[in-house]
Amino acid sequence: MKKYVFNVDNQDYTVEILNVENGYAQVSVNNEVVNIRIKDGLSQPVAAQPVVAAPAAQPEVAAPVKAEAPKAAPAPVKNEAPVAGGKVINTLLSPLPGILLSVKVKVGDRVKVGDDLVVLDAMKMENLVTSEIEGVVLAIKANNGEAVMQDQVLIEFGA
Numbered sequence: 001m002k003k004y005v006f007n008v009d010n011q012d013y014t015v016e017i018l019n020v021e022n023g024y025a026q027v028s029v030n031n032e033v034v035n036i037r038i039k040d041g042l043s044q045p046v047a048a049q050p051v052v053a054a055p056a057a058q059p060e061v062a063a064p065v066k067a068e069a070p071k072a073a074p075a076p077v078k079n080e081a082p083v084a085g086g087k088v089i090n091t092l093l094s095p096l097p098g099i100l101l102s103v104k105v106k107v108g109d110r111v112k113v114g115d116d117l118v119v120l121d122a123m124k125m126e127n128l129v130t131s132e133i134e135g136v137v138l139a140i141k142a143n144n145g146e147a148v149m150q151d152q153v154l155i156e157f158g159a
Contacts, residue, residue: 019149024097026149035097035147090133092155094148098122102144105155109137118154135159 003016018033019026025036094100098120105117115131135157142154 021149024149026097026147033147035099035149087158088138088156089159090135090157091153092117092129092131092157094120094142094150094152094154095129096120096122096127097150098127098148100142100144100146100148100154101126103140103142103155105137105140107137107140111135111137111157120148129154133157 003014006013006015014028014030016028017025018028020038023038025038027034027036099122101119101121103118105111105115111117111131112134113131116128117131118129120127120129136159137155138158139156140154141156142148142152148154
């Protein structure tokens with residue numbers, strides 16, 4: 001979508017708006033993807049209004065806002081190698097937007113209904129997501145520490 005460079009306390013932050021939907025904005029700050037809840041509930045981007053030049057006057061300077069330093073980008077996914085001959089028959093979708101704290105399975109694991117799959121942090125609450133199917137984990141599509149959107153594919157399963 002849009003890419004900006006913000007300077008806060010003489011530190012540059014490259015910010016790219018990736019997606020805006022369902023009251024959340026998914027943005028990349030210095031290549032770290034984060035979810036931001038939009039307080040006024042807008043779920044679609046608002047068209048930019050034309051900027052009208054103000055008369056030559058003393059410019060207003062906003063008070064600086066202390067920004068939290070971005071964390072290092074998560075390590076790349078290492079579990080994407082599909083199981084030999086595996087065909088995707090089902091997927092685990094993120095039930096809500098949040099941060100993926102941990103993945104409780106690995107590629108090749110056989111899961112049963114009720115097995116623990118992932119832990120998501122949403123609004124400072126840890127949410128354990130369990131399996132609703134039986135199958136074999138073919139691929140893990142998200143990294144620990146990664147911001148995920150609702151309905152994003154987290155795990156692919158085969159027979």
